[in-house]
Amino acid sequence: MNTATSSAASAPAAPHTPRAEARAQKHGRDQRYLDLMAYIVSNTISGEIMAVENYSEMVPLMGGTDAKIETVKQALEETKHIRMLASLGKRLGYGVKTEIVEPQWLAIRGHFSAAVKKKDLAACLIIQDLMTETMAIVLYKTLGRDTDPDTAQVAGLILADELEHLDIGVRRISAMLKADPDTVHDALAWAHHRVMPELFSMISTSCHSLCSQLSVDCGGIGLDSISTDIEMLRVDALDAYMATLDAVGFDLKVTMPLIASMSGYGAQPRADVGLRTDAAPGCSTQAGRCC
Ligand SMILES: [Fe+2]
Ligand SMILES: [Fe+2]
Incomplete structure (x- = not known):
């Protein structure tokens, strides 16, 4: 038996708290909820596959x-x-897909490979350890909030x-930033403009082909069944991204224009960082539907 299956199978049973019971009752046989989970979990698996490939390709650069x-x-x-x-x-x-389906993952993977080819370790770390991990954290926090007990437990683990x-990434990039700030800031800008639009485009109301591959009703999936919507997720994701950039210690003169540029693809910060985001929210239709 592989260790992954083993660790999932050997995880302690979900506690029978009143909250867990309420979650089980709420989500037990709700097909719309299960379709949403099939969609999110499949897309998440794609991100995990990309992460395996990214980390593996990065090893010789370390x-x-x-x-x-x-x-x-x-x-x-x-x-x-x-x-x-x-x-x-x-x-x-x-049913879940255990292969990469949505093209954004392949695009990010391609940018990562381009960074490897030019031996740009800072860009690699920024793409995988900072950007992708930050989005993963937002996703798993969401999956741990108002989902069934099984999903919440796996998401927590x-x-x-x-x-x-993410901590590893912050530690690695902070050290590189201190040693060579110009190069690392350049790497951040390079990675940001390529990867963040792809990541944010997946917090959206449309998919390319995942729903049809899963045979779920694209128009019927709703994030409201886990008490959130697209706008809330985008705000959470942008806030988390800003917190990550802050934790590394990037220069605000570099990061503020990058954050401001994200309003162009629907991301609006919750925190007041003194930015003016004039563009209208990009995701204005059917908020609450992921697909
Ligand atoms: Fe992961
Ligand atoms: Fe990870």
Whole structure:
């Protein structure tokens, strides 16, 4: 048995608290909810597959043996996430795709590979350790909030790993930033304009082909069944991204224009950072539907 399946299977049973019971009753046999979970979990698995490939491709660029081992461990943890999510779908009775479907993941993967080819380790770390991990954290926090007990438990277990991955990324990039601020700020701008639009386009009301591949009703899926909507998710994601950039210690003169540029693809910060975001919210239709 592989360790991922084993770790998912050996996780402690969800507690029978009144809240957990209420969640189970609320989400137990709701087909619309299960369709939403099939959609989100499948897309999440795609992100995890991309992460496995990114971390694996990055290993030769890492400077020392300890850093290589740490990166391989990150890749291994992402493989466990794939198994845990696939096993969750099986337990709850919905189908999931265990391959990359939506083209945005392939686009991000392509940008990462381009960074590897030019031996731009800072851009690699920014794409995977900072940007992708930050979005993963927002996603797993969402999946842990108002979902069924099984999903909430799996999301909580994976979230702990992703928080650690982000910490690793902040530590790595902070050190590189201190040593060579110009190069690392350039890497941030390069990665931001390529990767953030792709990540944010997946917090949207439309998919390319995932729903049809899953045979779920594209028009009927609603995020309201987990008490959120597209606008809330985008605000959460942007706030989390800003917090990550802050934690690294990037220069505000570089990051503020980057954040401001995101209003063009529907991201509006919740916090007042003194920015004027004149563009109208990009995702104005059918808020609450993911697909
Ligand atoms: Fe992961
Ligand atoms: Fe991760």
